[in-house]
Amino acid sequence: MNSFSIPLPKEFNFEHHLTHLKRSPKELLHTCVEDEVFKLIAINDNKILFKIKCIDKSHLLITILNKKINESTKSELEKYILEWFDLDKDIRPFYTLAAKDKFLKPVIQKFYGYRIVGQPDLFESLVWAVIGQQINLSFAYTMKQRLVEGFGERLEFKEKIYYMFPKPERIASVTHDDLLPLQFSRQKSKYAIGIAEAFVSGQISKDKINDLPWDEALNELIKIKGVGQWTANYALLRTFRYPNAFPLGDAGINNAIKKILNLDRRPTTEEVIKYFKKYKGWEAYATLYLWKMI
DNA sequence: CGCCAGGTTAGAG
């Protein structure tokens, strides 16, 4: 078996996801070629290189390129893709809410079918969030690129190299001297290594967090140095796709609310919370479309 | 040059 398909909900538009996936030329963790996305992941320590194409807007065609896979690997890969594009969620209730919001309504219409672009790897979510703290996205991508090139596993296939995000074991074994040349600050270097150690020691794992209710999951994540409210919520949004997670204080959200409320200053926390009230239970999706707004 | 960027921590008041 080297290909299979996944049926799509009506409220899904692959084009919007492609646009998002193509947003940085420095991205090494997937490769977009026209309307196809290539990605390398590990399933039970096996490197699986696959590509995704959308057929007739009704299903995704998944083709595994580097080997034949068995039923259980196929099932893991399918699960991965459902998480990556948040396909197992019925987002119609959110659209019903957003239709009543005159600011978000046009954004919803323009990006109809855009879902959370998940990050199934929790370690990657947390480290990426830490890298992105307080710096612009472009520089954040440069740092991630260097980290992935320096410590990520890779597979060469038809003259091209495909990368995976570094494993916690690898980052737990590096020192400041390895990360500072990548232009990590001392603080970020410490955070990244600390997060890796938390995974290696078993203090934290995706399975462990997965079984917890939202608030307990948040508390577990915040125990790690470098992971505050913003980062924890970001991970809960991207990795676990909790529909009610959202990074309060986020600069993108603040800018969107500033525009909506027509302010000449940054909105206060209360103003942001007040705006989000109407999206109770769907804060993650409101966030997603607010980010699209600007 | 100055200010802000997908924040967090430790320390002071």
Add this chain to the structure above:
DNA sequence: CTCTAACATGGC
């Protein structure tokens, strides 16, 4: 509990 400096550097 709230406020602030420090963190490091790119982009505009």
